[in-house]
Amino acid sequence: MNDTDDSVEIKSILVAVDGSEHSLKAVRYACAMGPPLGAEVVLLHVVPMLVSATPYHDTVSDQPFLALQKVGEDILARAKTIASDCNCQAIDMISHGDPAAKIIDIASERGTDIIILGSRGLSGIRRLFVGSISDKVASHAHCPVMIVR
Ligand SMILES: Nc1ncnc2c1ncn2[C@@H]1O[C@H](COP(=O)(O)OP(=O)(O)O)[C@@H](O)[C@H]1O
Ligand SMILES: [Mg+2]
Numbered sequence: 001m002n003d004t005d006d007s008v009e010i011k012s013i014l015v016a017v018d019g020s021e022h023s024l025k026a027v028r029y030a031c032a033m034g035p036p037l038g039a040e041v042v043l044l045h046v047v048p049m050l051v052s053a054t055p056y057h058d059t060v061s062d063q064p065f066l067a068l069q070k071v072g073e074d075i076l077a078r079a080k081t082i083a084s085d086c087n088c089q090a091i092d093m094i095s096h097g098d099p100a101a102k103i104i105d106i107a108s109e110r111g112t113d114i115i116i117l118g119s120r121g122l123s124g125i126r127r128l129f130v131g132s133i134s135d136k137v138a139s140h141a142h143c144p145v146m147i148v149r
Pocket of ligand 1: 017018045099123124125
């Protein structure tokens, strides 16, 4: 193995955003790192879904989903504003399902070089060292994970 095989390139950064202060701080770290490295910055929000989508939709049962979708879009819009304030052109992405599993799968599919998350999120349970989603992603992701506190 020569030096080239060992070289590290960070060309794609994935930031997981749930709207919490820690996750917005994670966006600022990603935006500080992305442009100088020439790396793309992807802002990902996962709309939490307990039950997988069925083909049977009606207006009543779609309402909670549509509300969460709207919340997710607002969270991403806020993250995008922070990114552009940091002079970083970020790509925003919304997904649906189990947040930790989706973050891990999308990072792997995209060939993400580093994932950045907040140490805590919206539930902010203090007895845990880090939130359960940060913990799962840090344990199972294919790439390095940076947890912003
Ligand atoms: N639904 C989500 N979509 C994208 N990222 C998320 C989501 N939920 C949590 N995260 C990321 O994980 C970090 C930690 O959140 P989490 O583990 O859920 O802690 P808590 O238990 O305090 O809510 C957040 O700061 C954010 O970066
Ligand atoms: Mg949470």
